[in-house]
Amino acid sequence: MQKIRKILTVILGVLMLIAIAVALVSCDDASYTETQVTENPETGEITYTARGVKFHVVEIDGCEYIMGTRMYSDGEAGYMSHKGNCKYCEERRRAEQY
Ligand SMILES: [Zn+2]
Numbered sequence: 001m002q003k004i005r006k007i008l009t010v011i012l013g014v015l016m017l018i019a020i021a022v023a024l025v026s027c028d029d030a031s032y033t034e035t036q037v038t039e040n041p042e043t044g045e046i047t048y049t050a051r052g053v054k055f056h057v058v059e060i061d062g063c064e065y066i067m068g069t070r071m072y073s074d075g076e077a078g079y080m081s082h083k084g085n086c087k088y089c090e091e092r093r094r095a096e097q098y
Helices: 002-026 087-097
Strands: 036-039 046-050 053-060 063-072 075-082
Touching (some): 063 087
């Protein structure tokens, strides 16, 4: 019984060491975790790249949206969300106050 307990303790210790090693190594690549900002000199469009996802702001039907796209080996996936500080919504809020 004590032998089984000792083996389980060793296995648990090894698993904890592996978990710590993975946690320390996975966030080490600064180029992957830092946000990079690039501006297209011709259009003025700003693109943010963070964690392998490219973000840019698009204007559709009187609102600003953040569009994120990620490239995969078999294509690309994207999503869109209303920009929290949308300048058009802010203008409408200000106009309603006065
Ligand atoms: Zn809006």
